Amino acid sequence: MTAGVSVQGVTRAYGPARALDDVSLDIAAGEFVVLLGPSGCGKTTLLNILGGFAEPDSGRVLIGGRDMAGVGPKDRPTTTVFQDYALFPHMTLAENVGFGLRMRGVAGPARAARAAEMLSLVGLDGRGARKPHELSGGQRQRVALARALAVEPEVLLLDEPLGALDLKLRRAMQDELKAIQRRVGTTFVHVTHDQEEAMAIADRIVVMNAGRIEDVGPPRQVYLSPKSLFSAGFMGEINKISLDGTWRPVPGPGVLCIRPEAFGDQGLDLGAGRVTDAAFFGAHVRVHVAPDAAPEVRLVVHLPQGAMPEPGAAITLRATTWGVLQA
Amino acid sequence: MGGKDRVPPSPILSPWRRWEALGPIAGLFWRGSVWLYLAAAYAFIFLPVVVLVVFSFQDGRLPVPPMQGVSLKWYAKVLADRDLMAALAHSALVAGVSSAVSLMLGFLAAHGLARSVLPGSVWLRGLLIAPMTVSSLIIALGLLSLFQQTGVRLSLLTVGVGHVVINLPLCFAICYAAMGDHQKAAERAARDLGASEPRVLWLVSAPMLAPALAAAFFLSVTFSWDEFIIAFLLTRFDVTLPVEIWSMLRSGLSPATNAVGSLVFLVSVVAVVGTEAVRRRA
Numbered sequence: 001m002t003a004g005v006s007v008q009g010v011t012r013a014y015g016p017a018r019a020l021d022d023v024s025l026d027i028a029a030g031e032f033v034v035l036l037g038p039s040g041c042g043k044t045t046l047l048n049i050l051g052g053f054a055e056p057d058s059g060r061v062l063i064g065g066r067d068m069a070g071v072g073p074k075d076r077p078t079t080t081v082f083q084d085y086a087l088f089p090h091m092t093l094a095e096n097v098g099f100g101l102r103m104r105g106v107a108g109p110a111r112a113a114r115a116a117e118m119l120s121l122v123g124l125d126g127r128g129a130r131k132p133h134e135l136s137g138g139q140r141q142r143v144a145l146a147r148a149l150a151v152e153p154e155v156l157l158l159d160e161p162l163g164a165l166d167l168k169l170r171r172a173m174q175d176e177l178k179a180i181q182r183r184v185g186t187t188f189v190h191v192t193h194d195q196e197e198a199m200a201i202a203d204r205i206v207v208m209n210a211g212r213i214e215d216v217g218p219p220r221q222v223y224l225s226p227k228s229l230f231s232a233g234f235m236g237e238i239n240k241i242s243l244d245g246t247w248r249p250v251p252g253p254g255v256l257c258i259r260p261e262a263f264g265d266q267g268l269d270l271g272a273g274r275v276t277d278a279a280f281f282g283a284h285v286r287v288h289v290a291p292d293a294a295p296e297v298r299l300v301v302h303l304p305q306g307a308m309p310e311p312g313a314a315i316t317l318r319a320t321t322w323g324v325l326q327a
Numbered sequence: 328m329g330g331k332d333r334v335p336p337s338p339i340l341s342p343w344r345r346w347e348a349l350g351p352i353a354g355l356f357w358r359g360s361v362w363l364y365l366a367a368a369y370a371f372i373f374l375p376v377v378v379l380v381v382f383s384f385q386d387g388r389l390p391v392p393p394m395q396g397v398s399l400k401w402y403a404k405v406l407a408d409r410d411l412m413a414a415l416a417h418s419a420l421v422a423g424v425s426s427a428v429s430l431m432l433g434f435l436a437a438h439g440l441a442r443s444v445l446p447g448s449v450w451l452r453g454l455l456i457a458p459m460t461v462s463s464l465i466i467a468l469g470l471l472s473l474f475q476q477t478g479v480r481l482s483l484l485t486v487g488v489g490h491v492v493i494n495l496p497l498c499f500a501i502c503y504a505a506m507g508d509h510q511k512a513a514e515r516a517a518r519d520l521g522a523s524e525p526r527v528l529w530l531v532s533a534p535m536l537a538p539a540l541a542a543a544f545f546l547s548v549t550f551s552w553d554e555f556i557i558a559f560l561l562t563r564f565d566v567t568l569p570v571e572i573w574s575m576l577r578s579g580l581s582p583a584t585n586a587v588g589s590l591v592f593l594v595s596v597v598a599v600v601g602t603e604a605v606r607r608r609a
Contacts, residue, residue, distance in 0.1 A: 051519060073519045086516035090534040099530075100520035151520065 002186050003064030003077060003154035004029040005050065010059035012045055019045040021211040022059070027204075029064075029154075032181050032188045034198040036234070037208035043191045044159060046208075050189060051157050052076045064154055074103075077154035081161045085144045087132040093119060093143050094128030100151035118146040121180065138169045145177075149184060158190040162197060174200045195235050199223065207231040224259075229325050232257050239299045243324065247294035254324040260286070261302040262321045270317035273299065275309045289315055376592060383585035390582045401586040411587060414571035418552055421483055421567055425490035426498075426547035430540060432491070433498025438532060441506040442514070452503070459496040466492055467560040474561070481563040489557035494547040501546070505539030538605050545602035549595050 005027040012020040020042045027033050035043040048054040049061060052073035061068045063077055073080075079100065087096050097115040098106075106114070112128075119128055122142035132140055141161055148156055161177075162170045178201045181188045192198055198205050199219040207215040207222060207230070215222050215231035226232035229240070238259055243252030249270050250256055258268075261284065273289040276298065284302040287309060291297055299317070309315060346357035379390075386396030405411055436455060440448055458466065470489050479485060510532065517531045533540065555569040562570060568591060575584050 053515065053519075073515075074521050074523065078519075080516070080519045082512060082516060084512050086512040088513055088517070088531055088535070090537075099517065099522075103521035103523075103526065147516075147520070 002029045004031075005155055005187065005189065006062040006065075007046070007050075008060050008062070010046070010049060010056040010061065012042075012049065012054065012056050018211045020049070020056070023211070023213055024059075025206060025213060025216070027187060027189065029187055030185050032178070032190070032201060032203045033206060034202035034204070035189065035191045035206050035208060036193065036195060036198040037214075038193055038234070040210075041208040042211040043193075043208050047080075047157050047159055047189065047191050050155065051078050051080050078157055079148040079151055079153040080157040080159060081141075081144045081148045083160040083163050085132075085140045087140055087143055087147070089132055091131075092128060093124065093130050093132070093135075096132065096143055097128075097147045097150050099147060104151065114150055115146075118150045119143075121149070121183070122146045123176075138165055138173060141165065141173065145180070149180075149186065153186060155187045155189060158188060160191055160193070162192070162194075170194075170197065171200070177201055199235075207234060209234070224321060225323055226257075226325070229255060229257070229327060232323075232325060237300060241297065241299075242327075245294070247291070247297065249293075250322075250324060252324075254326045256322060256324055258299075258319045258322045260300040262319050263299075263301045263303075264318055264320045267318045267320040268322050270319060273315050273317050275311055275313045275315055277311050278303075278309055280305075280308065287315075289317065291317060379585050380589045380592070383582055383589045385582040385585070388581070390580055390585045401582040402590075405583055405586045405590070408583075411568075411571055411575075414566055414568045415590075417483055417565055418568040421487050421490060421558075422548045422551040425487040425551050426494060426544050428487075429491050429494035429498045429547050430502075430544050433495050433500075433543065434502045434533070434536070434540060435528075436499050437502035437506060438528065441503060442511065455499050456496045458492055459500075463489075463493055463554065463556045467557040470557070471560050481561055483562065483565050483567075485561040486558050486567060489561050490547075490551040490554060493554070493557070494550060497550070498543040498547060501539055501543040502536065505536050510535055541605040542602045545598045545605070549598040549602075552594060552598070553591055 005025075007023055007025040007027075010020055010023045011018065023042070023046060035046060037043045045054060049056050050063075052068065052071060052075075055069075068076060088099065091099070094112060094115040097118050098111040101111045101114055116125075116128055119125060122145055124139060124142055124146070132143065135143065141164075145161070158177075162173050165173060174197055177188075177190075181201075190198075190201065202219055204217060205215075205219055205222045206213055207226075207228075209230045214234075215227045217227075222231060223235045226235060232238050233240075236259065238257050241247070241249065241256040241258070243250065243254050243256055249268065270291060271293050273291040274295075276288045276290055278285055278287045281302075282305075284305060285307055287301045287303055289299045289301050291299060301315075301317070303309070347354040381394070382390035383401060384397045384399070385394060385401070386398035440452055440455075445451065467489060470485070470492070473479075474481065474485055513531050513535060514527050517527045522530065553569055554567075555573065558567040559570050559573065566574075568587070572584060572587050572591070575581070575587070
């Protein structure tokens with residue numbers, strides 16, 4: 001089962017601070033959407049409102065076309081994977097995974113069968129009799145995922161589910177999460193502050209800042225042609241050249257944005273520049289360049305592995321992709 | 328002592344070090360007095376109980392020195408005494424039921440106050456714990472006048488009510504202290520998975536708090552078991568064990584009272600050890 005979600009003009013304030021400010025968002029059934037933003041941007045508040053743990057001050061939320069106003073978490077077609085897993089320590093893995101089914105009155109044997117099936121989906125076959133404390137962090141997260149999916153929710157909410165894992169494990173779990181979402185077809189709404197994670201798994205990324213949505217789109221679009229300066233900066237490193245100063249490679253007003261890896265042999269001509277320093281980064285060489293036209297500006301340029309220019313070397317600056325955004 | 332690369336001793340020496348610094352005999356003297364002090368302190372605490380237990384085995388008519396031989400006859404007499412055994416059963420009943428009620432009320436109150444943000448919740452907590460500071464004599468007097476005005480007849484039930492009054496704050500405090508974020512997160516997850524409030528409490532909160540709940544229960548049982556003042560003022564015909572012992576004492580000392588006292592002490596020890604065992608396992 002899967003359902004779309006429609007958030008319409010939702011505002012939520014905590015005291016004088018607006019955690020969400022007139023947010024509207026439509027999520028299609030079966031879509032994998034990632035809410036991305038720094039801490040305090042409102043992404044978790046939005047997730048809580050979807051899950052029924054908080055009510056909007058104004059605006060409404062529809063899930064599968066049904067208005068969710070006044071519907072508690074218990075009665076919503078959503079389940080949540082929490083950042084701290086929130087497994088039941090006194091229950092076995094099978095009991096944990098079967099808990100939601102038990103609440104829905106599913107009989108013991110059917111529950112056990114479903115729990116075993118879900119545990120195998122997340123790669124924990126045959127461990128149903130274990131207790132949560134016997135597992136590693138990554139395994140606990142898998143159990144939490146299995147538990148939330150066992151009741152076949154229409155929408156699965158994931159609250160920074162990989163936040164407590166180390167980097168390597170996180171990257172591995174991302175791929176798995178994506179694969180599982182493809183298999184079950186449930187709508188996933190995933191909250192994170194890690195833009196690499198977002199790009200790895202999302203069908204669509206929703207960039208949030210200060211209670212508002214800054215940008216929405218597929219990873220490629222949000223990364224390559226962001227709609228706002230914030231979104232451009234949050235998705236990855238970017239050179240921002242103000243078009244209000246003396247140096248205007250393109251007509252203003254606004255800010256010229258170029259990703260470090262967008263420099264190449266052709267495209268927008270920025271004139272020559274001088275390398276101030278260079279460092280080997282494995283996949284690329286990271287170079288700081290002072291353009292001749294504006295020596296006080298420092299541009300970050302990624303060059304291919306083989307290149308290792310000396311400081312002071314001259315370099316031609318051409319940008320294959322670039323954009324002008326309003327400050 | 329006094330190697331070159333030793334860290335210089337701090338100017339404030341512990342008494343131990345100061346005595347040891349004076350020489351081996353002074354050091355020995357210090358250690359000896361420390362142990363002596365410890366022994367004296369424990370003797371002061373436990374001597375009355377030891378005397379009570381020792382003379383419960385007295386093969387004579389008075390529980391005083393000299394010891395005239397060892398006998399279990401007073402235990403036999405006590406266990407055959409119908410009034411005493413009835414009082415024992417009453418005590419067990421009052422302790423069990425009043426502790427269970429205190430625990431349930433305390434747990435629910437703690438759960439509610441730990442979970443929700445209420446205006447003045449600090450005051451609500453303070454008010455719940457306040458009866459701990461009131462003497463049980465005052466509580467008993469208050470309940471006595473209340474029961475008499477409302478025409479409730481004194482019975483084991485009224486004692487039980489009194490014991491709930493003194494044990495509820497204790498149970499509340501223990502449960503409240505045991506509730507943490509871990510708990511909250513698990514309850515939230517249970518709700519998210521479709522559990523109603525009673526099922527959240529029964530299937531998640533209570534099992535997760537089991538060690539604290541057991542500790543609170545056993546501690547309440549211990550307090551109720553040997554509580555005298557409330558039991559004395561709020562009973563009439565059916566009395567609890569401490570009240571029965573008190574009336575035995577009025578007819579003079581006998582090794583029989585020692586034997587009953589030893590039995591009461593034994594039950595308390597079991598309850599305390601049980602509490603500690605459960606707490607350690609958690």
